[in-house]
Amino acid sequence: MSMHEELKANAAGYVLGSLDANDRQEFEAHLAGCAECAAEVASLRPVVSVLATTVPQVTPRAEVRDRILGVAAGLKPSSAGAGPPAPRRLYALHDRKAPPALVWLPLAAAIVIAVGAGIYALRLQRQVGALQARFDQAQSTTAVLAAPDLARIDLQGQAVAPDARARALWSRSRGLVFTAANLPPAPAGKTYQVWVVTAQMPISAGLLTTDPAGGGTQYYMTPPDIAPPVAVAVTLEPSGGVPSPMGERYLVGMP
Amino acid sequence: MWLLAALAPMHPAAESQGEDVESLRRIVSGDQGAAAVLYDRHARPLYSLILRILGDEGEAEDVLQEVFVQAFRQAGRYDASRGAVAAWLLMMARSRAIDRLRARRSRVEGRTGEVQVLNDLPDAQPDVASALLDEEQARLVREALAELPLLQRLAIELAYYEGLSHTEIATRLEQPLGTVKTRIRLGLLKLRDVLAEGQA
Numbered sequence: 001m002s003m004h005e006e007l008k009a010n011a012a013g014y015v016l017g018s019l020d021a022n023d024r025q026e027f028e029a030h031l032a033g034c035a036e037c038a039a040e041v042a043s044l045r046p047v048v049s050v051l052a053t054t055v056p057q058v059t060p061r062a063e064v065r066d067r068i069l070g071v072a073a074g075l076k077p078s079s080a081g082a083g084p085p086a087p088r089r090l091y092a093l094h095d096r097k098a099p100p101a102l103v104w105l106p107l108a109a110a111i112v113i114a115v116g117a118g119i120y121a122l123r124l125q126r127q128v129g130a131l132q133a134r135f136d137q138a139q140s141t142t143a144v145l146a147a148p149d150l151a152r153i154d155l156q157g158q159a160v161a162p163d164a165r166a167r168a169l170w171s172r173s174r175g176l177v178f179t180a181a182n183l184p185p186a187p188a189g190k191t192y193q194v195w196v197v198t199a200q201m202p203i204s205a206g207l208l209t210t211d212p213a214g215g216g217t218q219y220y221m222t223p224p225d226i227a228p229p230v231a232v233a234v235t236l237e238p239s240g241g242v243p244s245p246m247g248e249r250y251l252v253g254m255p
Numbered sequence: 256m257w258l259l260a261a262l263a264p265m266h267p268a269a270e271s272q273g274e275d276v277e278s279l280r281r282i283v284s285g286d287q288g289a290a291a292v293l294y295d296r297h298a299r300p301l302y303s304l305i306l307r308i309l310g311d312e313g314e315a316e317d318v319l320q321e322v323f324v325q326a327f328r329q330a331g332r333y334d335a336s337r338g339a340v341a342a343w344l345l346m347m348a349r350s351r352a353i354d355r356l357r358a359r360r361s362r363v364e365g366r367t368g369e370v371q372v373l374n375d376l377p378d379a380q381p382d383v384a385s386a387l388l389d390e391e392q393a394r395l396v397r398e399a400l401a402e403l404p405l406l407q408r409l410a411i412e413l414a415y416y417e418g419l420s421h422t423e424i425a426t427r428l429e430q431p432l433g434t435v436k437t438r439i440r441l442g443l444l445k446l447r448d449v450l451a452e453g454q455a
Contacts, residue, residue: 016411064316
């Protein structure tokens with residue numbers, strides 16, 4: 001991959017504002033002199049702006065309007081000069097007479113209940129999101145197992161973990177299901193990473209999290225145009241993973 | 256083709272842009288009614304975005320107030336050549352909500368965490384989007400977003416709604432950094448293509 005191609009891959013992250021500081025500085029320097037990257041950035045901006053408006057729409061409480069416009073009434077307009085006399089402060093809260101308790105008590109109770117219900121709904125929404133993610137994972141796994149082009153690769157524990165075992169089930173069209181057992185716990189700051197090794201290069205499938213017993217099952221998407229794998233391997237790498245394997249090999253298997 | 260899509264004028268948005276610019280002008284000249292007009296046009300989408308980011312109604316109300324106060328104060332400095340008023344307001348809303356989210360996170364992580372977060376801050380204020388999309392285009396993108404592969408959608412959402420950097424997303428999703436970059440790019444390119452098709 002050329003330097004330019006590598007930098008162009010950062011255009012999306014730049015528009016989203018998610019580049020790490022070093023990458024951002026590097027990309028900005030490149031952007032100044034690269035019309036192609038500038039065009040990519042310009043083409044992605046409307047997409048990102050839409051993310052702001054695709055959220056569920058909620059109207060703020062009426063009290064918030066009063067509060068904000070009340071504050072606005074107290075602000076000095078930024079252009080000085082002999083204007084007309086200041087308009088009456090229509091929305092300032094203290095202009096109002098306090099309503100009797102008979103009115104505000106039930107109102108306060110209603111607000112407390114409404115806020116409580118809102119928070120509860122938000123929690124439920126998050127739980128549904130988490131369940132949906134697990135369901136998607138399970139569905140992908142099932143799809144792989146039922147794939148007509150399913151290939152099975154068994155992996156053997158290497159010298160550092162002779163008891164470890166794993167099996168990779170791979171379908172070009174549907175992805176990779178990886179199941180491991182008897183892996184030693186990854187030390188702090190380290191993680192297991194699964195590799196699909198092609199004749200050209202090893203491709204990262206993703207990270208593997210293990211349970212206390214050293215087992216783990218994970219679904220990974222693989223590029224549909226990937227070259228036929230000549231091996232599948234698991235290495236121990238720094239947390240977050242690495243672009244190409246550097247750490248010790250724990251499991252290796254060939255078709 | 257997508258370049259045409261990105262540059263094409265967006266008529267409904269252009270009309271409300273004219274009214275927004277007029278409101279800002281009247282706010283600068285001290286017209287309180289204009290502040291109410293601007294609030295009524297934008298409070299709902301701004302509040303919705305802030306609430307999506309913070310997940311807490313009280314905090315979202317506070318941030319909404321900060322955004323409007325900033326907008327009223329800076330009305331005279333608004334520069335139409337840098338983007339639509341709606342996009343300007345949304346950018347301020349996201350930026351302030353994310354700032355608050357980060358402050359909340361660093362409180363949880365303690366002092367050492369705070370330093371770390373500050374060092375890792377990605378760009379808090381990317382340039383404003385030049386044009387806002389109309390409702391039909393927004394719907395297309397919304398649907399396309401829901402249909403993206405799970406990891407692409409999650410990576411984009413963590414970046415935009417939680418303000419996480421690529422490194423932080425990689426840790427959260429337990430994916431290598433390079434994979435996260437690729438997923439974000441593929442996802443946004445897909446959304447862009449959907450948008451271009453919608454306009455063709």
